[in-house]
Amino acid sequence: MQIEAEFTPIDMEKWPMAQGFYYYTQMAPTSYTINVTIDVTNTRRALKDKGLKFFPAYLYLVTGAIMKHKELRTAVKDGTLGYWNTLTPAYPQFHEDDKTTSLLFTQYDDDFTSFHKAYIEDTEKYGGTHGILSAKGLPLPNSYIISCIPWIKFNSFSLHNHGIKDYYLPSFEAGGFTEAGGRTLMPLSITVHHATTDGYHVKEFLDELQKSMNEPEIWLRGQKG
8 A cells, every 4th residue: 555655743852862863963974884785585586486577676675674664764854854654765767778867766555566566657657768857757755765786796885975964864775686505695785874873773674674585475475477
């Protein structure tokens, strides 16, 4: 089911991270990137069996894991700090003709079949349009950036926002697959702002993402091949 986006302001007097937020925004502005390796063996195998693409599943699973951690949904809306109840993945569409990309987005749906269908419809309708934005237009206010560099099997990737102010949503970059010991591994880089997201929060997110990657039979239930 597609979830309507709602924004909840944070009560700074009761927020446990209030002092840390002040420190990492006013005294020592800090963002950081963590690079990990995700085992995608089970998910990739299950998708191949059903003739489905990996990329929309990647979008779906990362967004689903984000949904369980409000720290990764913290943002500023109309000058107010708060958190979204849901995020929308905004992702690049690669154009083979001129090797450029255009930003496209698909609203999250907690049902994979529905999300996959919406993704296919979006890419078929808007994927061929060029420019920094696709013809679908500006991403929704609750959008976050998630991408993939399938041509590169990187060990480390760092994203620099060059001082963009009041942006606290995470950004993701995946790399090319590596086969090792009968397993399929994928590098994943996550960039977050230290004012809203500590290392522990990233660890909890990654645990959730890996669990979902290990158990595709749960979220693929009902999806016909």
